[in-house]
Amino acid sequence: MASNRSASPAPFVPTRRTETLGYGTSHTDEGPWEEWNPTAESIRPVRGRHRVTKQRGGGLARSSTVLGVGVIAAVGAGGMASANTGKPPVSISLPDLPSVGSLFDDSPHAPKGSATALSTAGVTSTGSAEGAVGAGEALRNRIMAQVDQQQTQVESKAEAAAETAAAKQAEEAAAQAKKEAGAKAAAAKQKAEEEAKQKAEAARLAELAKQYVLPTSSYTITGTFGQPGSMWSSGYHTGLDFAAPTGTLIKAIHSGTVTQAGWAGAYGYRTVLTLDDGTELWFCHQSSINVTVGQKVSTGEVIGRVGATGNVTGPHVHLEVHPGGQATAIDPMTWLRGKGLNP
Incomplete structure (x- = not known):
């Protein structure tokens, strides 16, 4: 093997700078620093x-x-x-x-x-468990908050519905009370009007009673209008019978003019008194007559006496009322009561 080449001269390494850019101490990551213009001799x-x-x-x-x-x-x-x-x-x-x-x-x-x-x-597993518990608790809290909110909404709606129903019921009760009060007031008014009317009528009749009198006194009603029987030619009784002893005074019921006075067949001795409104009053079965035709009489004046002449069964005065002089008679009892008299 070939030997390694001899080591080259060590490159130039400048001394570490002591400036720390304001940190106060030097840091290992700030160097080494190299010169700005390296040469071939310093770096190979x-x-x-x-x-x-x-x-x-x-x-x-x-x-x-x-x-x-x-x-x-x-x-x-x-x-x-x-x-x-x-x-x-x-x-x-x-x-x-x-x-x-x-x-x-x-x-x-x-x-x-x-x-x-x-x-x-x-x-870690402990941290994971804590995180899962925390997440679950947060989810549970959100669900419970939603449940509470929904429950509050339901209760609010129920309360509003109850208030509406109560208001409607109160309104209906008020309307019913108003209706009943109105009906009561109307009934009271009608009753008051009727009482006033009756009172006025009573006053009128009382005033009329001063102008009208019953045909006789100490009498007994023995026959009424419309009573059926074969003894009457019409088949029913056409007047009102006041039974009294013979000779009892007969009085003019109201002021008027004598239009007839004398014998009248089945009626016996009869006096016809015509009032100012045209109504004719017939006084029949008299024992005697005290007035003449054309004579004007006043209320309560004696016009004759009770007797039993004509078609009779006993002494009495037979009274008939013919409005407007018509042939058909009406009930004398009703007519007398209309004048404030009560036979």
Whole structure:
């Protein structure tokens, strides 16, 4: 084998600069520094791979530190992503890299690296469990918050519906109460009007009663209007019978004019008194007549006496009422009550 060439003179190495750019102490990653204008004598080309190491040693040494930090940051980011996604963490082992430049050194004394893990990226099983528990707790809290929110919404809707129903019920109750109050007021008004009307009618009848009197006194009603029987030529009774002893005074019910006075067949002695409105009052079966035709009489004036002349079964005065002088008679009882009298 050929012997190695004699070593070349050592290149010029300038002394380390003590300036630290304001840091206060020198740092190993700041040198070595080379002069700005190297010459052939200070730097000679070196063969082999050592040339790469010497030419790039300083830059690669700094790059190794940056690379290591970048790898650790990337692995840490991967661990965080693993924790966030809920997947089990993966432990990554990296060899110790004292210097990237040593990877290019083929000397037998250069360190070859170690299988010892530089760092364990990600989280441990305990950290993973804690992360899963934390994520689960956060999810549970979100679900419970949503449940509470939905429950609150449901309760709010139910409360609003209850308030609406209560308001509607109160409105209906108020409307019903108003309706009942109105009906009550209307009934009270109608009752008051009826009472007032009755009172006015009573006053009118009382005033009329001063103008009208019953045909006789101390009497008994023995026959009413419409009573059927064969003893009457019409088949029914056409007047009102006031039974009284013979000779009892017969009075003019109201003021008027005597239009008939004398014998009338089945009616016996009869007096017809015509009132101012044209109504004719017939007083029949008299024992005697005290007035003459054309005579004007006043209320309560004596016009004759009770008797039993004509078609009779006993002494009484038979009273008939003919409105407007018509042939058909009406019920004397109703007519007398209309004048404020109560036979």
